[in-house]
Amino acid sequence: MVRINDNYLKLKAGYLFPEIARRVNSFAQANPDAPIIKLGIGDVTEPLPEACRSAMIQAVEDMGDRDRFKGYGPEQGYGWLREKIAAHDFQGRGCDVDASEIFISDGSKCDNGNILDILGADNTIAVTDPVYPVYVDTNVMAGHTGEADDSGKYGGLVYLPMSAANDFVAPLPDRPVDLIYLCFPNNPTGAVASRETLQTWVDYARAHGSLILFDAAYESYITDPAIPHSIYEVEGARECAIEFRSFSKNAGFTGTRCALTVVPKSLRGTTSDGTLTDLWSLWNRRQSTKFNGVSYIIQRGAEAVYSEAGQDQIQTLIAFYLENARIIREKLQSVGITVYGGVNAPYVWVQTPGGLSSWDFFDQLLHTCHVVGTPGSGFGSAGEGYFRISAFNSRANVEEAMARITAKFA
Amino acid sequence: MVRINDNYLKLKAGYLFPEIARRVNSFAQANPDAPIIKLGIGDVTEPLPEACRSAMIQAVEDMGDRDRFKGYGPEQGYGWLREKIAAHDFQGRGCDVDASEIFISDGSKCDNGNILDILGADNTIAVTDPVYPVYVDTNVMAGHTGEADDSGKYGGLVYLPMSAANDFVAPLPDRPVDLIYLCFPNNPTGAVASRETLQTWVDYARAHGSLILFDAAYESYITDPAIPHSIYEVEGARECAIEFRSFSKNAGFTGTRCALTVVPKSLRGTTSDGTLTDLWSLWNRRQSTKFNGVSYIIQRGAEAVYSEAGQDQIQTLIAFYLENARIIREKLQSVGITVYGGVNAPYVWVQTPGGLSSWDFFDQLLHTCHVVGTPGSGFGSAGEGYFRISAFNSRANVEEAMARITAKFA
Incomplete structure (x- = not known):
């Protein structure tokens, strides 16, 4: 009989992002009116450059x-x-x-x-x-x-x-x-x-x-x-x-x-x-x-x-996301949360406040702020106690997400 | 030191189509004015449907x-x-x-x-x-x-x-x-x-x-x-x-x-x-x-x-290539060459005339008719003595290629 590649069975339950999607969908179904802002997956949100x-x-x-x-x-x-x-x-x-x-x-x-x-x-x-x-x-x-x-x-x-x-x-x-x-x-x-x-x-x-x-x-x-x-x-x-x-x-x-x-x-x-x-x-x-x-x-x-047009347009896009990253960093720091990254990268690496585990912080942000990020432990055990926030979103969503988080942690 | 996947070294010298490309390029460089018609690779030639x-x-x-x-x-x-x-x-x-x-x-x-x-x-x-x-x-x-x-x-x-x-x-x-x-x-x-x-x-x-x-x-x-x-x-x-x-x-x-x-x-x-x-x-x-x-x-x-438009347009495309296949079949048969396929498929499978090997027939067609096909032996040893001609080309090219081949084998 045809044999499968057994190595697939060694994989842990789910690739990180499907597991996040599962928890978000479950929350959204139970709370259809919650205005969820996703800063989880590193997916861009702004239109494709006109030159392209x-x-x-x-x-x-x-x-x-x-x-x-x-x-x-x-x-x-x-x-x-x-x-x-x-x-x-x-x-x-x-x-x-x-x-x-x-x-x-x-x-x-x-x-x-x-x-x-x-x-x-x-x-x-x-x-x-x-x-x-x-x-x-x-x-x-x-x-x-x-x-x-x-x-x-x-x-x-x-x-x-x-x-x-x-x-x-x-x-x-x-x-x-x-x-x-x-x-x-x-x-x-x-x-x-x-x-x-x-x-x-x-x-x-x-x-x-x-x-x-x-x-x-x-x-x-x-x-x-x-x-x-x-x-x-x-x-x-x-x-x-x-x-x-x-x-x-x-x-x-x-x-x-x-x-x-x-x-x-x-x-x-x-x-x-x-x-x-x-x-x-x-x-x-x-x-x-x-x-x-x-x-x-x-x-x-x-x-x-x-x-030339393409280069101008992608520089504008990159500057836009980096400004989002700056807002995320500074807002979180303003309520005493320790952050890393987000200067030469579109990701802010957050030390979870109060010693929360990465997934507990994920659930807390989702349930109380309706903000989705990525648990650091999903990237490996040394990521435990950290949390990734992506700068890929609209300015309005980034500002709203940070307003909710700073209100909670102020 | 980093180890490679040794299995790659078992592969025979070249994937079939690169070898064809090598022979065609070599001939074209030596005969820059030869009007080569390619009926080798199964690549379409007609514009993409308007609906798409x-x-x-x-x-x-x-x-x-x-x-x-x-x-x-x-x-x-x-x-x-x-x-x-x-x-x-x-x-x-x-x-x-x-x-x-x-x-x-x-x-x-x-x-x-x-x-x-x-x-x-x-x-x-x-x-x-x-x-x-x-x-x-x-x-x-x-x-x-x-x-x-x-x-x-x-x-x-x-x-x-x-x-x-x-x-x-x-x-x-x-x-x-x-x-x-x-x-x-x-x-x-x-x-x-x-x-x-x-x-x-x-x-x-x-x-x-x-x-x-x-x-x-x-x-x-x-x-x-x-x-x-x-x-x-x-x-x-x-x-x-x-x-x-x-x-x-x-x-x-x-x-x-x-x-x-x-x-x-x-x-x-x-x-x-x-x-x-x-x-x-x-x-x-x-x-x-x-x-x-x-x-x-x-x-x-x-x-x-x-x-609806897309279906109409692809039916027109398919009918066009199948008509090419019919022309190839009938022209080759008209000079006594035995052919298979080409009725429910865009490929005509030609028995090489005179017991030529597949690659000898390839070289002969390239050198004397300036027509490129695919040697049957490139698809396996049971393909020896056969030759694939693709119906993917313009009507004018198909007719011209068949005119050259029938003139040679008449």
Whole structure:
């Protein structure tokens, strides 16, 4: 009889966000008039930039003209988009990244999971704690972990705690690891990595032959000019790092879907007999075989991000969400709540008041303020006692949510 | 040091289509004035239906309005699209398929590969020969096969030959198999499966606890009313089959990207300790964790396929390509070339004249007629001596290609 992948049964009851949705729906059904404000999922709320919309309408019109119609595109993405990304996002910041090393995809979450396809089953894997759950869950599903313990930690993974106690700087692993997930600006804590911190990681990875999976989905929120946007701004990263980026959070593409992954041609891994093999060829083969490229229409929308108008419009969007983050930080601080992040990131990482557990604070905010956030413990046991508030919402909703919370905690 | 997935190194030199592209590019560079006509890759050429374009333009405009803006959608696809598919493509043909069993994706190729994520590593797998290479290659990449032999057959797979000798009806496996890939109308042979043939497979699968992966990407080309469009038209298929469908070939979405996979809630597989587990929940978890849904804009385009105008327009498109197929068949037959398929499918499966090998015929057509097709042996060793010609091109190109071929073989 057909056998299933048993590893799926190791997954804990629910991916974090479905569990939040379940509690919110349950509350909303019992309290249909409660004006719930959602600052939970990191989903954008403001309209798509006009430059992107115009480009997509033009692209739809291309599809109606036989001479301009596009069938299957390159699985790696169109050259005109890859070239603009390479020039603007990487070469413009001094990074040695070629357009051929950029793979366009329909989402960073997808690529974060799919990248495991080309890696072996016996790598030792390090993740920060708290951590974006997809890094962990996709490794569980791929059979790279043991069972979860009572705290939700999976056997075999190396967890690197990040909390106020270490200024949200993850320590180097206490044993050699092969694969390291880093996300900066960090989801969920909103922490950033200095150039020195990133250099430490790159040096570690090169010394140990490790591969860093660097998630830079939030790089556009960096306001401090001293903070690198790309890991390739750091010496040696081309030898040890893959970088994931997205148009979701800078251009509001969460429902439009476009992202990219950088796989330098200089990256190497080993086969089980120790032969060095380049990772770019494996990823190129993976994408050619299991992916058919992103819609031409959507790629034209992403390209418009790099026009002058597009750049102006996304800067306005980012500034808008960062101002929301400032309001959240300052309002919470005004009633004595300790907060982190929210300066170079769209997430404010709140220390729960009164020593409440993360889920108790979640329930309290939902039931008394009708505000939804994300329990820190949902991101890992070191997130217990913290709570993530997202800056992605309208100004009016952010102000109203903060008014309710400050009224309660004043 | 980081280890790679060694299974990738078992893959033969190139996925078929890149190898074709290499030979065509090489010829084109040496003969820049040769007017090459491509009837190789099954890629559509005609403009996207007006109904789909109008709906996508409206959707782009929605994205510019804060109240109509869409962020993250359901990973499974929007209910309004799933409902229309369930009603029109399945319930309308007497199939018991619920909207909740339909998962919208960005491509059948992706889903065909990704489905292996939820299945175990020790299933015995049957494929037809010839076969769409993605079924085989994704199993190689997932470590479900041994090495390839000289004929290109991978150890561990059960190959079911389909040729003129058995009227392109694949025999049942000679040993029990757990997973069976079927594609009807067939790519590459253009053969169809009668209701009786499908019933035989469903009965086999139910008797052996096997899972059928049924690729119906070309169902809209079925003209014979006696041929089922969906495997769920056959009694018992809900207990043993997953079906893949696409908007690529009916509505011309190869560059627009939208597809769907049906995973009935009644499907079961076993864990390694023999516990029955439902597959729908595993696929739902896989999609929620490793996918973020298809662009809202594209889903609105797919929805328009089900409008009255959309249905008219796709019927016109399908009739156009089927008329191309008729011309190809009849012109080749007029010079004594034996052909199969091309009646209920957009592919004509040509027996190479004079006993030429598939690749020799490919090179001959390219060099003397400047026409590109696909060597049958690229789909498997039982495809040797055959050649696939696609009906996806303009009428003028099809007529010109056939004029050149008939002139050569007259």
